[in-house]
Amino acid sequence: MPTLTAVRENPALLKLDLYCKGARLDPSCVDGSGAGRGLMRTRAGLGSGLELVLPGGLWTNVPVLEAFAQRSPYLVRSDGEAFWLERDNERVTDVQLSPRPTWYDAKTTSGKPMTRVGTLQGTYLGVYPAKVCDYWVPTEKTNCHFCSVGLNLGVDDASEKSVDEVLEVVQAAREGSGITYVDFNTGHYEGDTYLDILEPYLRRIKGETGLLIGVQTPPHHDLSRYDRLRKMGVNRVSFCFEIFDRDQFREVCPGKDGEYGLDRYLNAIRYCARLGDQGPRSEPWVTNGEIIAGLEPPESSIAAINWITSVGAIPTVCVFRPLQGTDYEDREPPDTDAMVPVFQRLYEACMEAGLPIGCAPNIHVSLVMLPEECAPLSTRSYRWHWIRLGIMKRVFAAQFDRRLRAHASPTQSHPG
Ligand code: SF4
Structure with missing residues (x-):
């Protein structure tokens, strides 16, 4: 587990640690005042949580509803105006709630x-x-x-x-x-x-x-x-093939496997990544291959990242x-x-x-x-x-x- 000093000094590590551990909400920040964006589920299929802005301008969606989040060492607290994160009763950093439009x-x-x-x-x-x-x-x-x-x-x-x-x-x-x-x-x-x-x-x-x-x-x-x-x-x-390991792809995504198969995702990514030179020059073009880390071994996620970048596409990693x-x-x-x-x-x-x-x-x-x-x-x-x-x-x-x-x-x- 990253040390308290490490997450204090490195907001990227803090963002990652919060995805993996979630946070508990102290009663001081669930007073029903309607601040922030609330806990609306999103339609991306993987999100639900508290939208926060961490130091360094890193926006994040922190798991707070799931069982694992109730065991998190992180706690979000508030004094009515400011919000901050604590870990094991020590202040980690100030945070902001994403503004509610x-x-x-x-x-x-x-x-x-x-x-x-x-x-x-x-x-x-x-x-x-x-x-x-x-x-x-x-x-x-x-x-x-x-x-x-x-x-x-x-x-x-x-x-x-x-x-x-x-x-x-x-x-x-x-x-x-x-x-x-x-x-x-x-x-x-x-x-x-x-x-x-x-x-x-x-x-x-x-x-x-x-x-x-x-x-x-x-x-x-x-x-x-x-x-x-x-x-x-x-x-x-963007094409979400989620899992690069073929056996696990079949197990985790039975619909995608039966209808399309992993290769059709990979072929589409390879094809689209080459379209950057065509089309209106004034319109930028990127192709993403999206995967979920944590459902297959890290080496397999890394192999997916290497493959996606090798064809000129950008990985999105949840x-x-x-x-x-x-x-x-x-x-x-x-x-x-x-x-x-x-x-x-x-x-x-x-x-x-x-x-x-x-x-x-x-x-x-x-x-x-x-x-x-x-x-x-x-x-x-x-x-x-x-x-x-x-x-x-x-x-x-x-x-x-x-x-x-x-x-x-x-x-x-x-x-x-
Ligand atoms: S393809 Fe899979 S991840 Fe996407 S909406 Fe359907 S069930 Fe969900």
């Missing part, structure tokens, strides 16, 4: 609470526009065993959302929270219909707001659909969280010490491959450790790539600002 209390013109259409995950907007993943349909029920998506439905999230409703919430989130990125997520639907469902949302949101947009769906059998997304101005595609109500709720979360080499490798592999990490403006992610956030876990410096990234970041920010100005409505003014 004013639009979280608003409704769409159609009368739906806006939070049932989209929610902030860190500083970007996550939207799950369509019905629940077909793997949760009772006659089939081949859901991934860690997943909570089918448990959330009808609780925190409306099942179907119109394009108008989504646009309204995106605009509210842009004005109220300064979002720069909207992430569209679907599960599996019979007949590979997920991209057909998403395209009208993507065209409208891109066309009317100019924001960065991304898509996380299963891998479509017709890979030319990704050329089309690239031309449309989509900025990110820490396994045994969510309440899921098939794996009785499993233990991973041990922090076993996870450190995985996240160290995440950073080093991205830097060695010269990948464009951390370049998009104002994107903080609470559900995962971003590769660039893992730099303090490594002793290597990668000075030249950091200089390159700094230049890319400035060029990209200027381009993005120009595009936002071009899309600003007459009531929205940009200083300068």
Whole structure:
């Protein structure tokens, strides 16, 4: 277990340790005052918890509801104004609750609470526009065993959302929270219909707001659909294959294994990673391969990271969280010490491959450790790539600002 001094000095290690151990909430910070964003489940399937900002500007989602979190050495406390973390009765650090946006209390013109259409995950907007993943349909029920998506439905999230409703919430989130990125997520639907469902949302949101947009769906059998997304101005595609070990993939994700198989995920990642040179030059493009660390041996997660970066894609690495109500709720979360080499490798592999990490403006992610956030876990410096990234970041920010100005409505003014 990392020492108290180590987590005090290294916010990346603290973020990782909190994913693995969770935290208890002292009664002093659950007074029902409505501060922060509350404990809404998200639709990503792996999150539920308290959204906090740690020192160093690291946004995180700390497990607080699960059984393992009740045994955590960490305790979140408050004196009514400030919040801080304690471990074994010693203060670790001050923390902030993620601000609760004013639009979280608003409704769409159609009368739906806006939070049932989209929610902030860190500083970007996550939207799950369509019905629940077909793997949760009772006659089939081949859901991934860690997943909570089918448990959330009808609780925190409306099942179907119109394009108008989504646009309204995106605009509210842009004005109220300064979002720069909207992430569209679907599960599996019979007949590979997920991209057909998403395209009208993507065209409208891109066309009317100019924001960065991304898509996380299963891998479509017709890979030319990704050329089309690239031309449309989509900025990110993400494929969650979760587990790199083939036997464990079959066991953990029976639906994905039966319908697609691991190779179709890997082929789609390889294909999409090559599309960066095509399409509108002004639109950045990244491909992500997403895995869950803690459900297979660390060496296998590291092998997945090495493979993803070798084809020019960027790994997204979640820490396994045994969510309440899921098939794996009785499993233990991973041990922090076993996870450190995985996240160290995440950073080093991205830097060695010269990948464009951390370049998009104002994107903080609470559900995962971003590769660039893992730099303090490594002793290597990668000075030249950091200089390159700094230049890319400035060029990209200027381009993005120009595009936002071009899309600003007459009531929205940009200083300068
Ligand atoms: S594909 Fe798996 S992880 Fe994704 S929503 Fe369906 S059951 Fe959940």
